[in-house]
Amino acid sequence: xxxxxxxxxxxxxxxxxxxxxxxxxxxxxxxxxxxxxxxxxxxxxxxxxxxxxxxxxxxxxxxxxxxxxxxxxxxxxxxxxxxxxxxxxxxxxxxxxxxxxxxxxxxxxxxxxxxxxxxxxxxxxxxxxxxxxxxxxxxxxxxxxxxxxxxxxxxxxxxxxxxxxxxxxxxxxxxxxxxxxxxxxxxxxxxxxxxxxxxxxxxxxxxxxxxxxxxxxxxxxxxxxxxxxxxxxxxxxxxxxxxxxxxxxxxxxxxxxxxxxxxxxxxxxxxxxxxxxxxxxxxxxxxxxxxxxxxxxxxxxxxxxxxxxxxxxxxxxxxxxxxxxxxxxxxxxxxxxxxxxxxxxxxxxxxxxxxxxxxxxxxx
Ligand SMILES: Cc1cc2nc3c(=O)[nH]c(=O)nc-3n(C[C@H](O)[C@H](O)[C@H](O)COP(=O)(O)O)c2cc1C
Numbered sequence: 001x002x003x004x005x006x007x008x009x010x011x012x013x014x015x016x017x018x019x020x021x022x023x024x025x026x027x028x029x030x031x032x033x034x035x036x037x038x039x040x041x042x043x044x045x046x047x048x049x050x051x052x053x054x055x056x057x058x059x060x061x062x063x064x065x066x067x068x069x070x071x072x073x074x075x076x077x078x079x080x081x082x083x084x085x086x087x088x089x090x091x092x093x094x095x096x097x098x099x100x101x102x103x104x105x106x107x108x109x110x111x112x113x114x115x116x117x118x119x120x121x122x123x124x125x126x127x128x129x130x131x132x133x134x135x136x137x138x139x140x141x142x143x144x145x146x147x148x149x150x151x152x153x154x155x156x157x158x159x160x161x162x163x164x165x166x167x168x169x170x171x172x173x174x175x176x177x178x179x180x181x182x183x184x185x186x187x188x189x190x191x192x193x194x195x196x197x198x199x200x201x202x203x204x205x206x207x208x209x210x211x212x213x214x215x216x217x218x219x220x221x222x223x224x225x226x227x228x229x230x231x232x233x234x235x236x237x238x239x240x241x242x243x244x245x246x247x248x249x250x251x252x253x254x255x256x257x258x259x260x261x262x263x264x265x266x267x268x269x270x271x272x273x274x275x276x277x278x279x280x281x282x283x284x285x286x287x288x289x290x291x292x293x294x295x296x297x298x299x300x301x302x303x304x305x306x307x308x309x310x311x312x313x314x315x316x317x318x319x320x321x322x323x324x325x326x327x328x329x330x331x332x333x334x335x336x337x338x339x340x341x342x343x344x345x346x347x348x349x350x351x352x353x354x355x356x357x358x359x360x361x362x363x364x
Contacts, residue, residue, distance in 0.1 A: 001298070001302060001329075001330070002017065002302055002305040002306060003016060003017050003018060003298060003301050003302050003305060003313065003329065003330075004016050004017075004330055005017060006051075007051075007288065007311055007312060008288070009052070009095075009212065009245060009246055009288055009312075010160075010212045010245040010246075011212075012052075012095055012159060012160075012212065014051035014052055014095065014312070015051045015093065016049070016050075016051045016326065016330070017051070017301070017305060017311070017312045017313055018049070018050045018051055018301065018312070018313055018315055018325075018326050018329075019050065019051060019052045019053070019054060019248075019290055019312050019313070019314050019315070020045050020050045020052070020053040020054060020314075020315060020316070020319050021054060021292045021314040021315060021316035021319075022054040022055065022056050022057055022099040022162065022164075022216070022316075023056055023316050023317070023320070023346075023356070024056045024057060024066070024067060024070055024350050024356065025038060025041060025056055025070075025071075025350075025355065025356045026067050026068070026069040026070060026349075026350055026353065026354065026355045026356055027041060027069065027355055027356070028069045028070060028071045028072070029069065030068055030069055031072075032059075032065070032069075032070065032071060032072025032074075032078065033071075033072075033077075033078065033081045034071060034078075034081030034082060034084060034085055037355075037364070038071065038085060039084055039085055039088040040088075040364070041364060042055065042085055042088055042089050042096075043088040043089060043091065043092065044323040044364075045319050045323045046088070046089040046090075046091070046092035046093075046094035046096075047092045047323070047324075048319070048322075048323040048324035048325060048326055048327055049324070049325075049326030049327040049329075049330065049332065050094060050315070050319070050325075050326050051094065051095065051312075052094060052095040052096065052097065052159075052312075053089055053094060053095070053096045053097075054096075054097050054098070054099055054162055054214075054248070054314070055071070055085065055096060055097070055098045055099065056070065056071060056099065057070070057099045057100070057101035057164055058070070058071045058072055058073040058098060058099065058100055058101070058149070059072055059073065059074055059100075059101065059102065059103075060073065060074055060100055060101075060102060060142070060145040060146050060148070060149040061074050061102070061142075061145050062074055062075075063114065063115070064102050064103055064104075064107055064114060065111060065112045065114055066101070066103055066107075066111065067111060067350065067353060068111060068112065068353050069353075069355065073098070073100065073149040073152055073153065074145070074148075074149060076152060078152065079152050079155055079156050080156075082098070082152070082153070082156035082158070083155075083156040083157050085156075086156055086157040086158055087157070090157070095159040095160075096158055096159055097158060097159055097160040097161060097162050097212070097214060098153050098158050098161055098162065099161075099162040099163075099164050099216065100146060100149050100150065100153075100161060100162070100163055100164065101163075101164035101169055101170075102142060102145075102146075102169060102170040102171075103169050103170065104116070104117055104118045104131075104169055104170030104173045105117065105118035105122055105124055105131040105170075105173050105179070105255075106124060106126070106168060106169060106254060106255060107124075108124070108126070108127055108129070109127065109129055110127070111353070115132060116129050116130070116131045116132070117131065117132050117133070117134050117138075117170075118131040118132075118133065118134065118170070118173045118174075118179065119133060119134070119173055119174050119179060119180040119181070119182050119186065119187060120133050120179070120180060120181035120182050120187065121133055121181075122179055124255070125255050125256045126255065126256065133182070136184065136185075136186070139186060139196060142170075142196075142200075143196070143199055143200045143203050144203070146163065146200050146203070146204060147200075147203045147204050147207045147208075149161075150204050150207070150208055150211065150213075151207060151208060153211075154208055154211050159212065160211060160212030160213065160214060160245065161204070161211060161212070161213055161214070162213075162214040162215065162216055162248060163197070163200065163201070163204075163213065163214075163215050163216070164216045165197050165215050165216060165217050166216045166217045166218035166248075166249075166250045166251075166263075167216070167218055167250055167252065167253060167254050167263045168218070168252070168253025168254045168255045168259065168263075169254075170196075171196060171197045171200075172217075172218060172221075172253065174186060174187075174193055174194075174195075174196045174197070175193045175194060175197065175227060175235065176193070176221060176226050176227050177193065177225065177226075177227065178221070178223070178225040178226050180193055190231060190234065194235055194238060197215070197235075197239075198238060198239075198242055201213065201215070201239070201242045201243070201244065202242065205242065205243045212245040212246075213243070213244050213245055214244065214245055214246045214247070214248050214290075215239050215244050215247055215248065216247075216248040216249075216250060217232065217235070217236070217247060217248070217249055217250070217281075218232075218249075218250050218251050218252055218253065218262070218263070219232060219249045219250070219251055219274060219277035219278055219281055219291075220232070220251055220252075220262070220277045221251075221252065221253060221259070222251060222252050222259060222262045223253075223258075223259060229277075229280055232281060233280055233281055233284045236281045236284055236285050237284055237285060239285075240285045240286065240287050244287060245287060245288075246287050246288040246289065246290060246311075246312075247281060247285065247287065247288075247289050247290070248289075248290040248291075248292075248314060249274060249277070249278045249281060249289060249290065249291045249292070249310075250262075250263055250274065250291075250292050250293070251263060251274050251277060251293065262274075264316075264317075264344060264347050265293055265294045265342065266342055266344065267341060267342040267343070269293075269294055269342075270294065271294045271295065271296055271297070271300040272293065272294060272295055272300045272301075272303055272304050272309075273293050273294050274291050274292065274293035274294075275291060275293075275303075275304045275307060275309035275310070276309070278291035278304075278309045278310050279307070279308065279309045282308065282309060282310060282311070283308075288311040288312060289310050289311050289312070290310060290311070290312040290313070290314040291304060291309060291310040291313065291314060292313075292314035292315070292316055294342065295313055295314075295315050295316075295318060296318055296339050296340050296342070297337070297339065298325075298329035298337075301313040301315065301329075317340040317342065317344075317346060317358075318337075318339070318340040320340070320346050320356065320358040320361060321338050321339060321340040321341075321358050321360040321361050322337050322338040322339070322340075322360070322361065323361075325337055338360050338361065339360075340358075340360070341359075341360070343359055345357070345358065345359050346358055
């Protein structure tokens with residue numbers, strides 16, 4: 001099986017090709033601190049044989065909280081709790097990266113009164129809230145907040161960091177001409193729309209040159225007026241030149257139910273459906289690529305690798321449903337995989353500000 005073969009991510013040798021996708025849990029305290037539950041949850045997925053875990057999106061500022069009980073990274077007080085998550089995962093011969101995110105225009109007043117902010121005036125389509133354009137000094141401040149959080153991750157013992165630049169959040173809002181209407185150096189041309197992300201990467205690389213950095217992108221926006229395939233390929237090549245270690249590909253945007261389908265695919269979508277969108281990116285870069293999206297059965301993952309769409313397969317909901325998916329896929333545990341049915345109760349619960357749970361998995 002290709003899935004069982006070790007693979008290289010920069011200097012890290014991953015024991016197989018399965019990476020756990022970043023998925024919010026709402027298992028933290030309301031102060032954003034790690035709990036016994038999140039450690040048990042991640043440790044069980046590490047024990048289940050994945051080569052690497054990308055922990056859920058964490059915010060870089062108290063002004064951008066996504067959920068009431070999401071993990072946070074915006075202050076040094078979070079470091080000990082994050083270090084205990086890292087230790088729980090490392091105990092099972094598994095690497096761990098953390099995802100950092102800023103939701104920008106998709107912040108919600110209903111969650112801790114967060115103010116939606118973005119490149120230019122807009123309305124959060126989910127809530128109808130007005131979006132306040134960010135000033136250039138605020139953009140510089142956000143870049144510095146990403147650096148400070150990445151530094152905390154390194155101190156906590158993470159093996160690397162992922163910046164979320166997909167699924168319709170702040171960096172994608174700047175990159176897409178659909179939403180970014182700025183006329184300054186952060187809007188308009190390709191270079192200007194990519195600037196916020198590239199400057200943030202440059203600052204992180206300057207501060208932490210040896211800390212592996214992965215970028216998550218939506219390979220396609222799946223909507224008229226969004227960025228083109230040529231643009232995402234060009235962006236991927238720029239990211240490689242900027243020293244990024246790998247690209248983690250998703251799709252769509254969580255700004256509306258129509259586009260969110262491409263981030264968290266419903267049962268009607270074919271398995272491995274983002275493979276064809278990942279392939280042109282993979283062919284254009286030399287760094288490893290991950291792709292997520294409706295990988296339910298090990299055969300789905302194998303097909304993505306076999307077809308040359310990706311180097312690693314990012315598995316999300318299937319690991320909520322069965323933490324031991326990998327051990328079962330590789331025949332090391334001889335019982336059938338409890339398969340994700342993409343009912344999206346997990347995501348629904350997150351949206352309703354409840355702790356994530358799976359209809360197939362009573363054990364957590
Ligand atoms: C409950 C839930 C929470 C998620 N949270 C995140 C997140 O924090 N960051 C992110 O980039 N993607 C997030 N995703 C998307 C997943 O990483 C993944 O791309 C998506 O679920 C498709 O992969 P799958 O079919 O294997 O689940 C989330 C998905 C679900 C279901």
